[in-house]
Amino acid sequence: MTTYKLPHPKDFESKLHGKNTHLITLTNRAGMQIALTDYGARLVSALVPDKNGNLIDVVLGFNSIQGYLEAKEVYHGASIGRFCNRIANGKFALDGKEYSLDQNNGTNCLHGGATGFHTRVWDRQVSFNKQVDFYYVSPDGEEGFPGELKTTVSYELNNENEIIIKFRATTNAPTVVNFTNHAYFNLNGEGNGDVLNHVVWINTDEFLPLNENQIPTGDLYPVEGTAFDFRTPKVLATEINSPEEQIQIANGYDHSFANKQPISEPIASAYSKESGIELQVFSTEPSIHLYTGNFLHEDEGKSGRKYLRYGGLCFEAQHYPDSPNQEKFPSVRLNPNEVFESEIRYKFNIKK
Numbered sequence: 001m002t003t004y005k006l007p008h009p010k011d012f013e014s015k016l017h018g019k020n021t022h023l024i025t026l027t028n029r030a031g032m033q034i035a036l037t038d039y040g041a042r043l044v045s046a047l048v049p050d051k052n053g054n055l056i057d058v059v060l061g062f063n064s065i066q067g068y069l070e071a072k073e074v075y076h077g078a079s080i081g082r083f084c085n086r087i088a089n090g091k092f093a094l095d096g097k098e099y100s101l102d103q104n105n106g107t108n109c110l111h112g113g114a115t116g117f118h119t120r121v122w123d124r125q126v127s128f129n130k131q132v133d134f135y136y137v138s139p140d141g142e143e144g145f146p147g148e149l150k151t152t153v154s155y156e157l158n159n160e161n162e163i164i165i166k167f168r169a170t171t172n173a174p175t176v177v178n179f180t181n182h183a184y185f186n187l188n189g190e191g192n193g194d195v196l197n198h199v200v201w202i203n204t205d206e207f208l209p210l211n212e213n214q215i216p217t218g219d220l221y222p223v224e225g226t227a228f229d230f231r232t233p234k235v236l237a238t239e240i241n242s243p244e245e246q247i248q249i250a251n252g253y254d255h256s257f258a259n260k261q262p263i264s265e266p267i268a269s270a271y272s273k274e275s276g277i278e279l280q281v282f283s284t285e286p287s288i289h290l291y292t293g294n295f296l297h298e299d300e301g302k303s304g305r306k307y308l309r310y311g312g313l314c315f316e317a318q319h320y321p322d323s324p325n326q327e328k329f330p331s332v333r334l335n336p337n338e339v340f341e342s343e344i345r346y347k348f349n350i351k352k
């Protein structure tokens with residue numbers, strides 16, 4: 001059995017873009033511990049007690065800043081901005097003016113471009129071992145987006161084994177924003193095989209079909225009768241290789257589902273019988289994107305084991321992908337004098 005520990009803070013002390021990087025740890029009274037770094041305002045580890053009381057690290061990641069810099073998969077645990085997921089052709093128009101973004105995913109702009117928020121060293125403030133606030137000011141024109149954007153991401157670990165993530169942003173000119181957290185979870189422990197035996201539940205009737213460039217077609221499809229129906233909990237392996245066109249386009253699940261639940265009700269969960277750990281996801285955002293690590297590149301993770309295809313799953317709570325180009329989707333526009341606020345909660349339970 002693997003003994004999981006938090007990485008060593010010394011291995012996160014580095015200097016990037018003239019700023020010092022750190023590892024910050026939070027603990028709660030239930031024995032859960034998490035580690036975060038200001039490089040990408042990211043979640044590095046989450047040690048959660050399993051059904052036998054052993055601490056299991058359920059988040060994929062690396063043991064040092066160097067590990068994150070060398071990884072082929074660059075989004076592990078990161079705060080994604082200023083626009084997560086894809087924008088078709090790396091272009092959008094706002095008030096009649098066209099903006100060109102970095103095309104870092106075929107012709108799409110993915111996760112804010114190659115030097116998105118996941119690559120930035122954020123300022124930080126730690127409160128009482130319980131909460132960390134990360135700050136980043138994105139200059140006007142960064143990665144092609146208009147407006148200087150002031151962003152805060154705060155992480156709190158409470159005594160109910162919940163990681164509460166809050167995003168807040170203001171701008172000095174009209175712009176578009178969409179934030180998410182990109183933690184990959186493996187409830188059997190990071191590096192411990194794949195997540196295909198996890199039981200997944202998503203409480204929604206509709207998902208967003210994609211075109212061949214993984215851009216939403218603009219429609220909402222009923223999940224009924226498709227591989228996307230998770231209204232009754234289902235082992236992830238069941239239909240991940242389904243011949244359905246939507247599964248084939250993405251090599252597995254890489255799709256957004258409509259979220260009509262209030263923040264007080266879970267939109268999704270995953271459960272591993274092996275560890276007895278259940279993850280529930282709550283969010284204010286209109287969609288939840290399920291990504292099953294279809295393109296994980298065999299990076300070697302914290303416990304020295306390779307992260308294989310399907311080695312982790314992400315529940316990315318966010319606005320709909322490509323919203324700036326899709327009139328029917330909820331607006332992602334942020335104006336000066338407005339405050340963007342969103343919240344994601346990852347709650348861990350033991351089910352025996």
Ligand code: BGC
Pocket residue numbers: 073074075085254291295316
């Ligand atoms: C996207 C995937 C992408 C991955 C990057 C996910 O949020 O939906 O398509 O490959 O991020 O690793």
